[in-house]
Amino acid sequence: MCIRNLRIPTTVFLTIFFLSILTSCSSDQKQKTASNSEIEETKQVADEEKKTILFFGNSITAGYKLDLTEAFPALIQERLDSMELPYQTINAGLSGETTASGDARVEWVLKNPIDIFVLELGANDGLRGVSTEETRKNLRSIIDKVKAKYPTCQVVLAGMMIPPNMGADYAEDFQRIYPELAAEYELPLIPFILQGVAGIPELNLEDGIHPTAEGHAILAENVWAVLLPLL
Secondary structure, eight states: OOGGGOOOOSOOSOGGGHHHHHHHHHHHHHHHHHHHHHHHHHHHHHHHHSEEEEEEESHHHHTTTSOGGGSHHHHHHHHHHHTTOSEEEEEOOOTTOOHHHHHHHHHHHTSSOOSEEEEEOOHHHHHHTOOHHHHHHHHHHHHHHHHHHOTTOEEEEEOOOOOGGGOHHHHHHHHHHHHHHHHHHTOOEESOTTTTTTTOGGGBOTTSSSBOHHHHHHHHHHHHHHHGGGO
């Protein structure tokens, strides 16, 4: 960057100065290299000083069939950057993830320190008719693992609802999982992450389940409303 601005004379007026000019350029090059190194070190320190928000979920978090930049975690990052808040987001969404597979995977994503952990899982359990007690147990296990590894990490729970395909009683039991766990652990709760998107055809893909890019913009607002007070 700096080296491009360095102009080397094309005409050497006195041969006797040739060696001194080369020596001077060599010294200047070392100084500029050191300067670039200092810039990189400063940038690395700045990145390390940023806090981390990890989004742990299924295809909703992963942005199914969308570019990763269109998924709500990336939109949250854009909002953070626009406000110059010292946070970096990580999208750890995985399509098809259940609470059981999430519980098996979570320790792998906890290798690096996390300041805020947004937990969005359970929809696939509900669609498969998994016992609500099993879903509750798995979510509790994930929360416990996060808290055990990083006691000061703030866990945010993203609530989910399901259609009554498995029966009204099952749907009601499933819906109670999230507010009850949030109360038990005193966690911030996103009541229903798909609020304003679920059931609206133009905001979902052809499958009627996964949000479009426009739908993810609404999801980002739902998440941001709960996330902002924690920053």
